[in-house]
Amino acid sequence: MEGQKTETGLAFPGNVHQTPGGGILVSKMDDVLNWARSNSLWPLVFGTSCCAIEMMSAASAKYDWSRFGFEVARATPRQADVIIIAGTIVNKMAPVLKRLYDQMADPKYVVAMGACATSGGPFFYNTYSVVKGADHVIPVDVYIAGCPPRPEALIHALIALQDKIKAGGRREKITIEDIKK
Amino acid sequence: MIEEVAATTEGDLVINIGPQHPSTHGVLHLFVTMNGETIKKVEPHLGYIHRSIEKMDESLSYRQFIYSTSRMDYLSSHINNHGCALCVEKGLQLEIPPRAKVIRILMDELTRIASHCLWWGALAMDVGALTPFFHAFREREMINDIMEESCGARLTMNYMVPGGVMFDIQPNFQKHVKEFVAHFKTKIGEYDEMVTNNIIFQRRMKNVGYISPEDAVSYGCTGAVLRASGVKSDIRKIAPYDGYENVKFEEPLEMAGDCFARYMVRMKEMMQSLSIVEQLIDNIPEGDFVAKTKAVLKLPKGEFYSRVETARGEFGVYIVSEGGLTPYRIKFRSPGFSNLSALDHMSRGQKIGDLVAIMGTLDLVIPDIDR
Numbered sequence: 001m002e003g004q005k006t007e008t009g010l011a012f013p014g015n016v017h018q019t020p021g022g023g024i025l026v027s028k029m030d031d032v033l034n035w036a037r038s039n040s041l042w043p044l045v046f047g048t049s050c051c052a053i054e055m056m057s058a059a060s061a062k063y064d065w066s067r068f069g070f071e072v073a074r075a076t077p078r079q080a081d082v083i084i085i086a087g088t089i090v091n092k093m094a095p096v097l098k099r100l101y102d103q104m105a106d107p108k109y110v111v112a113m114g115a116c117a118t119s120g121g122p123f124f125y126n127t128y129s130v131v132k133g134a135d136h137v138i139p140v141d142v143y144i145a146g147c148p149p150r151p152e153a154l155i156h157a158l159i160a161l162q163d164k165i166k167a168g169g170r171r172e173k174i175t176i177e178d179i180k181k
Numbered sequence: 182m183i184e185e186v187a188a189t190t191e192g193d194l195v196i197n198i199g200p201q202h203p204s205t206h207g208v209l210h211l212f213v214t215m216n217g218e219t220i221k222k223v224e225p226h227l228g229y230i231h232r233s234i235e236k237m238d239e240s241l242s243y244r245q246f247i248y249s250t251s252r253m254d255y256l257s258s259h260i261n262n263h264g265c266a267l268c269v270e271k272g273l274q275l276e277i278p279p280r281a282k283v284i285r286i287l288m289d290e291l292t293r294i295a296s297h298c299l300w301w302g303a304l305a306m307d308v309g310a311l312t313p314f315f316h317a318f319r320e321r322e323m324i325n326d327i328m329e330e331s332c333g334a335r336l337t338m339n340y341m342v343p344g345g346v347m348f349d350i351q352p353n354f355q356k357h358v359k360e361f362v363a364h365f366k367t368k369i370g371e372y373d374e375m376v377t378n379n380i381i382f383q384r385r386m387k388n389v390g391y392i393s394p395e396d397a398v399s400y401g402c403t404g405a406v407l408r409a410s411g412v413k414s415d416i417r418k419i420a421p422y423d424g425y426e427n428v429k430f431e432e433p434l435e436m437a438g439d440c441f442a443r444y445m446v447r448m449k450e451m452m453q454s455l456s457i458v459e460q461l462i463d464n465i466p467e468g469d470f471v472a473k474t475k476a477v478l479k480l481p482k483g484e485f486y487s488r489v490e491t492a493r494g495e496f497g498v499y500i501v502s503e504g505g506l507t508p509y510r511i512k513f514r515s516p517g518f519s520n521l522s523a524l525d526h527m528s529r530g531q532k533i534g535d536l537v538a539i540m541g542t543l544d545l546v547i548p549d550i551d552r
Contacts, residue, residue, distance in 0.1 A: 048229070050337060052207070056314075061315045096201065100201055125240070126237045
């Protein structure tokens with residue numbers, strides 16, 4: 001029996017072989033670990049500017065990202081799995097962001113929320129202090145467009161991140177088809 | 182700054198709070214010099230979100246630079262846009278239609294309520310209660326929906342332009358605002374029940390972070406911080422703009438000067454904003470929502486200043502024009518910067534746990550401070 005497919009990817013990776021004494025589960029350890037990791041991503045409380053407010057909206061009652069397993073926002077990077085870069089990163093903040101990322105335990109994931117974290121956004125031209133995209137500092141898994149993105153967009157990005165984790169981890173090259181599978 | 186911290190007496194402890202800390206509401210960095218649990222000195226360290234907005238604005242036209250101010254104090258983005266639009270209008274000597282004025286005031290006051298809702302939830306979260314945050318966001322989302330319908334954005338509105346507003350209000354605007362007003366009136370009692378009348382909360386707030394009226398004035402505090410010390414300072418009363426002289430509202434004052442006074446001023450301000458919205462919602466005049474302007478705006482040579490009352494205090498815009506397409510220099514007077522400067526004075530001699538309560542009642546928005 002194949003693992004049941006849902007809208008957000010595989011429910012549980014593995015096959016159950018029925019035997020007279022009960023079912024035997026055959027699966028790959030990596031798949032099981034990725035499945036487990038993807039469903040309880042703890043975000044780091046990290047907001048530099050406007051996007052942080054939309055991140056708070058996504059956490060509040062109307063959008064409620066805890067439905068998808070992001071409930072436990074952690075204030076310390078040592079307990080967090082995913083860092084949502086909510087806001088502009090400026091030159092003075094860049095070393096701090098790198099340090100926060102280094103302090104997180106593996107496996108760790110990064111979501112660049114909004115135009116500023118993706119590319120510098122509205123502060124791309126004629127500024128002297130803005131980092132033109134957080135991926136100059138740390139590797140980014142998922143980018144979200146918008147200034148600021150809506151809470152729905154953030155939740156969509158986090159579900160895409162879950163699918164990416166389930167589809168084989170962050171270091172492998174995966175395509176859109178893998179995520180849609 | 183580093184040398185000053187090093188020159189402390191023996192037995193003192195220097196604690197770094199931030200730049201990544203949940204109660205600094207962003208990326209503020211504080212050097213806190215402690216003796217035991219008592220605060221001796223607090224030195225704010227800025228610049229972690231300095232986006233060089235003022236320099237960037239020198240290369241943007243008079244229509245474009247307003248958009249960057251939505252990203253400064255993003256909780257009062259309408260009011261920031263309003264201040265900039267007023268300053269450009271002053272330079273152009275432009276008279277704006279009455280309909281635009283009323284729409285502007287309505288949007289400003291709704292923004293103020295939304296901002297205070299978020300402040301209330303965040304303050305309760307800072308002092309240890311998580312539930313109020315969810316209650317506050319329930320009301321805030323209603324305002325966000327109203328904004329989204331008319332302005333097309335939830336947070337960074339960019340709705341007010343020189344000459345009026347960018348679009349007319351949606352047909353459902355009045356209905357939805359009335360629904361919100363009725364809903365909010367039933368919930369504000371819940372706020373008091375849950376937080377204001379809570380004895381633990383009151384003990385965290387009362388007699389903490391005192392600032393005298395003289396000190397508050399000399400530090401340049403504005404908004405609720407100054408009014409909590411008993412000084413009248415509402416720009417909407419002192420220098421009314423866009424028809425604030427025609428609406429009836431009170432300026433809430435408290436005399437105690439402590440955290441609880443600042444809390445009470447903001448809670449009363451929400452009710453005053455609500456009453457302004459109620460007065461105007463049925464009296465939106467017909468007509469144009471934007472005055473006719475040239476496609477390219479050029480301010481005459483000179484200096485222009487205008488100020489508005491944001492949810493945090495006085496926001497000033499100072500434009501120096503050389504007569505060209507772009508401003509020669511723009512300076513913003515942001516309320517958060519001056520209010521933050523009083524933090525050291527307020528927290529000396531207090532305990533480390535009180536620092537969070539004091540910062541919470543200052544209602545800091547860090548991109549507004551760093552710009």
